[in-house]
Amino acid sequence: MPAIPELEAIRKTQILDAALQTIAANGHANVTMDDICKAAGLSKGGLAHYFKSKNDLFKAAFKAFFDRIFHRSQETMQAVDDPMGQLLSFDWLYNLDDPDLNIGYPLLFDVMSLAAHDEDYRRIFHDWIDNWVVLLEGALRKGLAKGHFKQLNPEATARTISAIYQGTATRWYLDPESHTTDWALTSFRQAIEGLMRPYLTQP
Amino acid sequence: MPAIPELEAIRKTQILDAALQTIAANGHANVTMDDICKAAGLSKGGLAHYFKSKNDLFKAAFKAFFDRIFHRSQETMQAVDDPMGQLLSFDWLYNLDDPDLNIGYPLLFDVMSLAAHDEDYRRIFHDWIDNWVVLLEGALRKGLAKGHFKQLNPEATARTISAIYQGTATRWYLDPESHTTDWALTSFRQAIEGLMRPYLTQP
DNA sequence: GTAAACCGACTGTCTGGTCGGTTTTTCATA
């Protein structure tokens, strides 16, 4: 019987947080279980009590993080009312003062490189994308319902918009010397506005 | 004295090719020197004669591949004359029958995840991007000179276009069930055409 | 003969997972 009912949840998030920090700082390939143990303040055996294997832990960590970041972007988007404004509401992606992002970008790159060879990570990537798409699709449908937009395929367009965000963000994060924040902000706005122009009812 | 003058070059490309195939198939983190030795038909000592360390070999392999793919895209683009056509000439990126791409995508994801933690790989990524940008910039400058385009910043716009390609391609490759080739082709065209519309002289 | 090219057994290190043991908590019972 459990000591404290919430203990398992507490320990698990403690371990997952430690794993995320360590993976983001060093890359998944350079992280050992000992590293995570130290970061989590637990012993090897203690950690094994909660996660069967390194693989299990890593997958759980990635899933947990992308869930968190999704909920956050959902909130940010819902703070905006105008559908077009919602589509453009992800400029917080380009703010490195945000601690989530310093974890999020390395993690995303790790997931992508893993997804190229591992079905489970492909699934994690897929789910993450789908979350974004559902959000953007919501804004597009709202715009259609309000009569701001016309004739667009919400899902396909949502995927395109999200791909534009990702493409711009990748460059901005990995090669900041050549891709300033100004460039990133201007780029995604111009690209998304250009993409949406044919679908606007009031030009 | 060298046995055959060209031997070193032959062996090196032989090893690099083997490394690229193996890395692309398994991911850089899952490749051992023995794997590459087998793929290259050389022994450990033989391989060591040409590359000091795993690190050296991997970096050389990545560089070699991105060089190759750059020359190829250069040729493809120069086969098109119209500047706007040149900007849209990278649809071969969305053809998985192409053996280069089955190597290229996994490699690109590996480089990005490595670049997040290693300066040398950041440089490789940077150089690769720059090659693309120079190509696209050329097309944009040509369009300006010919009077097809106006008022655009060639470098910034080239970077945006290249980011659109990359964002779309990433989705298409890693999550093909939700991102069909049709979607990819339509997406990048719509996004790039939308981006370019304000800069066109003849609408 | 000599140097480059190549071989493959060996070594030292790293690391994930295991496992016997210890501490802590719970709870039934007196």
Next chain:
DNA sequence: TATGAAAAACCGACCAGACAGTCGGTTTAC
């Protein structure tokens, strides 16, 4: 409330496999 058995939580030494790099020796080319 005291007690003690049982379960959960946790520890860390240990093991076995994997792997990069080395090195003495062999083959090949000139």
